[in-house]
Amino acid sequence: MTSSPRSTARPPSAQGRAPFEHALREAAEIAALSPSSHNCQPWGVAWPTGRGARRAAERLVDRAPAGDPEAPDRVSGGTGGRATDEYVILALDRERELTSLPAHAVEMLVSCGAYLQILLRSLALQGWSTDRIHFVEPRAGRQTRDTHGTWPPLGDTWPVSWSPLCVVRLRGTDEPDVPDGSLAELRRTALARxxxxxxxxxxxxxxxxxxxxxxxxxxxxxxxxxxxxxxxxxxxxxxxxxxxxxxxxxxxxxxxxxxxxxxxxxxxxxxxxxxxxxxxxxxxxxxxxxxxxxxxxxxxxxxxxxxxxxxxxxxxxxxxxxxxxxxxxxxxxxxxxxxxxxxxxxxxxxxxxxxxxxxxxxxxxxxxxxxxxxxxxxxxxxxxxxxxxxxxxxxxxxxxRPLTDFPRAPRRLGVRAVRTI
Missing domain, CATH: 3.40.109.10 (NADH Oxidase)
Known part of the structure; x- marks a missing residue:
């Protein structure tokens, strides 16, 4: 596995970002079909492309020492790949969350976790393998609702209503080791669910x-x-x-x-x-x-x-x-x-x-x-x-096994949940 680029690495050019941008859009359209309580779809995905945002994402993934309860999790299947890694940050959109009952706090995280699973699986099927995940656990005194201005330092373009839940580092391969048609099969299953x-x-x-x-x-x-x-x-x-x-x-x-x-x-x-x-x-x-x-x-x-x-x-x-x-x-x-x-x-x-x-x-x-x-x-x-x-x-x-079919619940366009920061 290749080492990740350090913060001195220059962010990729717009042309260099194009393959991942396409893959992320495809993945977001499939992940938008994920289940959520009341079909509220409380998730958001930030893609760091600016130098400061990328550095912040890199520090979050790499900062925790071994044995730390916040240490990033390495996901099996990571491979060496392109010279530049990509990052995505999963967030809870506070404007879309349910809040009337205390139990909804767990339901919102479960909904976001389901979305993350399908998003990353869709990216993997396009050659972008998950290398590490860092979960953002609240600590006493940390203002997670004001993340754009305090912690983490993700810049002014971070949506004010979003609270970060995890940062994911992805690595690309030119020839993903997946069967042809796998992405289409996942899309069909997600549509049928x-x-x-x-x-x-x-x-x-x-x-x-x-x-x-x-x-x-x-x-x-x-x-x-x-x-x-x-x-x-x-x-x-x-x-x-x-x-x-x-x-x-x-x-x-x-x-x-x-x-x-x-x-x-x-x-x-x-x-x-x-x-x-x-x-x-x-x-x-x-x-x-x-x-x-x-x-x-x-x-x-x-x-x-x-x-x-x-x-x-x-x-x-x-x-x-x-x-x-x-x-x-x-x-x-x-x-x-x-x-x-x-x-x-x-x-x-x-x-x-x-x-x-x-x-x-x-x-x-x-x-x-x-x-x-x-x-x-x-x-x-x-x-x-x-x-x-x-x-x-x-x-x-x-x-x-159902006796009758039921209509599929409506969904927002997948790209509406994605922000570039």
Whole structure:
């Protein structure tokens, strides 16, 4: 492996940057299809091209000594390559994050980790191999929300609403060792991946298939301390459905949480496509007639829910969700070993989730996250205690073969998440 260029190296010319710029645009379009809570897409990617920004990125990747808990992680697969490395910085876009519940902090990092996994995999398939990753862990007294002016010194072009999560060094090879068509295959799988809230076939998912979904991960997720548990026994699934029936209406009755959720509900598919985020009601209920769509939109509005919750409407909705969950042949729960995970561990968990979901899609399986049982600590702890789930469960979902297709949620253009600094 060649050594990285030192800070005295001159940034590449615009012509020299062109191959990576093309690869990054291609990767960003695929990574934009990553899952995120409420389809809020809270990620951003900065590409340092200026001399100061590149030096700052280089220092962040190389600065931590061996044994330091912030030491950069070397990712397998790094190779010698072009004379100049490239860097990307993954950020959380504070203008797009969910904030109404404390648990959303973990959900946002998981969403960004899933995006990072697909972004770096897409770059690898174009010949840009990940060499090192440095995760930005908050420290006491560090103002991570004001990164453009204090720490790290990324320059005035750093978006004021972005908080850096990790810095990645990539190295290029002229002839990537990947099969032809691999990038197109990844794009097809990412396009096919979606949340399907419809009914699933009652037949059990074969144990060999479940084993394949749980196989060791690659990329950012490689070596992540993550547990994957499949609930397939009747008693386990019944216990989970019972928990959903008791607590599945919590978000509907939580004023701030439901107002935030409803802000992502779009009138119809046309509005969703124009906005590029959120979801139309058809994502929740399947195809709808115009009168039924209007009726549901009115019934779910925050002002209506404030009144209807006194009549127990949120409990009705919870029982309806439980009836969808109960016959599902499998439920998957994914968790981190640490009950209080840091940024790096949580991003790796999100990367593991992306890997799992893509594998499930490849074998014809669908997922329907049931996040309400994780978004309130008391419910999540009851779930983990009841089912013996260790650490911090951050994802739980129905898993099975769908009976009907569901539309794909809208996405912003991938390049809208990329900034040059």
């Amino acid at each position: 979606r949340t399907n809230r419809g009914p699933y076939r009652p037949e059990a998912v074969e144990p060999a298939v479940l084993d394949g979904l749980s196989a060791p991960a690659t990329g950012v997720a490689e070596g992540a301390d993550v547990t994957v548990r499949h609930l397939v026994a009747d008693g386990e699934r019944a216990a989970f459905a019972g928990l959903v029936a008791r607590h599945g209406g919590r978000d509907f009755s939580h004023r701030q949480a439901w107002r935030e959720t409803y802000s992502f509900v779009r009138r119809d598919a046309a509005e969703a496509a124009a906005r590029g985020d959120g979801f139309p009601l058809s994502q929740l209920f399947g195809p709808l007639s115009t009168p039924r769509r209007h009726a549901l939109s009115l019934a779910l509005a925050p002002t209506t829910m404030r009144v209807l919750r006194h009549a127990g409407y949120h409990r009705v909705l919870a029982r309806q969700l439980a009836r969808v969950v109960r016959p599902t042949p499998a439920v998957v729960a994914i968790g981190l070993a640490d009950a209080s995970p840091g940024v790096g561990a949580t991003l790796r968990g999100g990367a593991r989730l992306a890997e799992y979901w893509l594998r499930a899609t490849e074998v014809g399986l669908a997922l329907h996250p049931v996040s309400v049982v994780l978004q309130h600590d008391d419910v999540r702890k009851e779930l983990q205690d009841r089912l013996g789930l260790p650490g911090r469960t951050f994802f739980v979902s129905r898993l099975g």
